[in-house]
Amino acid sequence: MSAHTDLIRRLIPDLDSYLGSDLPVYSPIDGQLLVTLKVDSQSSIDDKIARSVSAFHQWREVPAPQRGELVRRLGEALRTHKEDLAKLVTLECGKILEEGRGEVQEMIDICDFAVGLSRQLYGLTIASERPNHVMQENWLPLGPVGIISAFNFPVAVWSWNSCLALVCGDPCLWKPSEKTPLTALACQAIFDSVAEGYPADLSLVILGFAEQGDQLVSDSRVPLISATGSTRMGRAVGPKVAARFGRSLLELGGNNAVIVTPSADLGIAVPSILFGSVGTAGQRCTSTRRVIAHESLIGPLYESLSKAVSQIGETKVGDPLEASTLVGPLIDQAAFDGMQSALDRIRPVAKAITGGERTREDLGTGAYYARPAMVLLSENSAVIEEETFAPITYLIPYRTLEEALEIHNSVPQGLSSAIMTTDVREAEYFKRHSDCGIANVNIGTSGAEIGGAFGGEKETGGGRESGSDSWKAYMRRQTSTTYFGRERPALAQGITFDV
Ligand code: UN1
Secondary structure, three states, X not given: OOOOHXXXXXXXXXXXXXXXXXXXXXXXXXXXXXXXXXXXXXXXXXXXXXXXXXXXXXXXXXXXXXXXXXXXXXXXXXXXXXXXXXXXXHHHHOOOHHHHHHHHHHHHHHHHHHHHHOOOOOOEEEOOOOOOEEEEEEXXXXXXXXXXXXXXXXOHHHHHHHHHHHHHOOOEEEEOOOOOHHHHHHHHHHHHHHOOOOOOOOEEEOOOOHHHHHHHHHOOOOOEEEEEOOHHHHHHHHHHHHHOOOEEEEEOOOOEEEEEOOOOOHHHHHHHHHHHHHHHHHOOOOXXXXXXXXXXXXXXXXXXXXXXXXXXXHHOEOOOOOOOOOEOOEOOHHHHHHHHHHHHHHHHHEEEEEOOOEEOHHHOOOOEEEOOEEEEEOOOOHHHHOOOXXXXXEEEEEOOHHHHHHHHOOOOEEOEEEEEOOOHHHHHHHHHHOOOOEEEEOOOOOOOOOOOEEOOEEOOOOOOEEOOOHHHHHEEEEEEEEEOOOOOOOOHHHOOXXX
């Protein structure tokens, strides 16, 4: 057990029941082992799915506003535990504490959103073509929802899914990333603390690796799998769920770009690009990977961005629990190696590169801190089509806005995008032509609010979660026509059928 035992035990009072020898959990801050857990066996997963189905049979009968009351309580408990949970997020995934707090705030926000939603699961009344008929569209609970989440937003993404699922009448089965199981157990404990008096097993955690996730994905008792992670993971999950006619909600890789036009206010553009590029050590699916800048300003823009990242690399990379740190560690060695190999691939065609080196080895030999990298290119390159989950930003020049959008849309992913401009024509052209699920104007690519639908197109997977009408993914749609006349009802399409 480590120096953080008190925090971990405070958040996970029943920690001992999870200890084992299968799943070592390391902190990326210093590479030290935090605990070793046991993973769920095949029969335990089978049992949890069965329990989730029984929970569903009870939960779907509870009126939605009463389901919302449980989520309201969860939001209250999260407020109480915000600081501790934020610390555990930082300890386990390495994001700076300020962002850990932001992540827990995102959970609180989605709780509030879901509570309101629990009174607004509106269906439609549709005009019938026949006399004395009423046609309605009803939204009904779907069943257990399988949630697969990634290490980089270890708790917020669960809450986006579970809070909506719960008010929609669905219990949840959560398979967190094997890199961040402690934050999942902490959320489970917080959930359990408010769930007394409600049906058992509304939220269950499944610990394990891809194999355990696979069992959840392949089980036809789970009608919806909501999976967040790499495109590679989505390619494995999507077809398996489709093969059993399940529904999947995929939130996969991004390759997000900011277009900077000659009319841009650089006082707004530069900090937005920096937050998107180096924030969360470049480990958000919304991180800014590419800056597509007009040829007239790309030189000076590269100068100011590379100067800023050098300064950050020099003084602001380090222990994410310290208030002055802006960039914490990468999640593990594989992430650092991935960053180096991306830089090696781009080096032969790059005009200039700043940063990218390993730093802060004093914090632990098993911890991987990197200086954020800026790469100046003279033209677009196929090398950058792949998402690298690390702080590397590529600058690419463009001549016309049409060309900028062509470069922008040339990658296989389609999550988030942004334009920096003070010209309304450029802004509107961009919004119409960006092929992403998110298109911002004078706002960076990362840091979306929960109120909008979150997700993207192409290899990002097409799913939408969190705000707007994303709740519809967690319910089944039913069209219902009722006849209330006394004569024989007319047939649709004017068909006569005399019997
Ligand atoms: C993710 O990286 O998986 O928009 C989610 C953002 C955050 C969510 C990121 N609100 O950057």
